[in-house]
Amino acid sequence: MAIEVGKEVRASKDFDKVIFSVVLKDLNLNKIRENIANQLGFQIDEKMGESKQAQSLWKRIFKGGENILIILDDMWEALTLRDIGIPPSNHDKGCCVVLVTTRQWKICRDMGCHEIIKLEVLNEKDASNLFLSYTGISMDSSSNDFEHVALDIVEECGRLPVAIIAVARALKFRPIGD
Template identity: 50%
Template sequence: MIAEFKEFPKEVARAAGVPGMEFHSQEFMPFKSRKEKFEELKKELEDENNCMIGLQGLGGTGKSTMAIEVGKQVEKSKLFDKVIFTNVSTPMDEKRIQDDIAKKLELQLEEEMPMSPAQQIWTRIAHVGKVLIILDDVWEELDLKNMGIQPGFHIKGYCCVLLTTRSMTICNKMGCQKTIQLDVLPMDDALKLFLSHTIASGNDCPSDLKKLAQDIVNECGGLPIVIVAVAKALKSPSLQQWKAALIALKNPMPSRHGIVDEDKRKIYNSLRLSYDHLKGEEAKILFLLCSIFPKAYEIPLELLSRIAIGLGLFKEEDPYYVARSHANDIENALINSSLLLKTGEVYVRMHDVIRDMALEKIDNEKIQVIMDSKTKLKEM
């Protein structure tokens, strides 16, 4: 049985991001294949004939990271007077998106005003100048006007929308003048990324380890989010450990649904390896708990600590401040393993590719994330 949370209170999480692109800390990969796409995207943003631009690719290819990086650069260079980043995800919550955009415009939406929230947002945008709005993780066609977004020229400037999505159909439906496709990493870049997280100098990697690394990377499907998670699980360049990891990566993916897609098998096995390398059951339990939060929710670290302590993940005789310290250590371990992504100073979120793996694991292994009478998590 899987515990289901049908609705979370609004205070569980906040709208993605905070004012100013500099607060987004995701690391952009300076590889040739990514640089070329990045420069292409930046060039399209510089062209004022483009007011709707799409960045399309598989989940985990680094679309959000690239969008954040380009947002930082055009904000810093003053190409745009204001850059706003907000996560859309699914199911789409129009009010949350409006509140997030309004917050970053330093606008207090007034329900009692003659103007609707969308009109209030657009009035503010129209007086800012050149504005770039990045809509991240779009899964369905959006009515931008209902949100207060009207791409194109206005009285005092210009509004451009950059959306990231897995679907080319969404780009077409949304009327993107330009769509840039982000593919999985080619082997050379994928190998460099893996070695950069496992060996101080990838060029000095022994030939036997490098061959193993190539095989491991091949099992990661070329997805940066997966490669980094696996690399951080195998930080120690041990021939024996890497051989064992490769065997684990090639093992059949457990599934209740029979035959599975080969790409899905690779992704699941790769992330399962990262999960298995977490130290301590407490870290694994907290990781699985994070997956139960709705997609794209940013989870307050304070709330995560309280959940861990409240569910009795630590010794009952531990004083609160000791248990709190243990919770912080586990949270940092999950962040350092790239299984959780830090957003700002006090929030984390789970990439939807990783979340899917965690939910699959809960489903496959019948992990029941509830409390029994002794306030302990249990498996069934």
């Protein structure tokens, strides 16, 4: 979902740059910093200590004069944006906005996020429609048996969009009996 948000923001041209970084469970600030720097076309000196690297990235973002959206996807623990090298959201030379995705509300609270949008699981109908749209099968042309299979699959996925899409893509255009 975060990837789609990034694509839409890029297309809207509301930001000069949209930077996407997957954080994951094994939090590695150096990798996050390098990923952001690479997407900015900026080299971080690996010989510098972590705090100097963060300061270097901070200066690049701050003095770049660009409006930047940084998407930190799949956060498993709170972190301090300053430790990465991400300046506060508003400054007079541009803007740096950070979008954090996580499964844990506590992370947003601990990081002091300004606005929290909680996404609920999909209702049964929307979950089924999402599943079918990614499998390439329309309910109008499918059998009643497949409708039950589709409902079972979306329930097994917990009606979570990311799980539904992954399973649906794996099953795309496969015959029902396989």
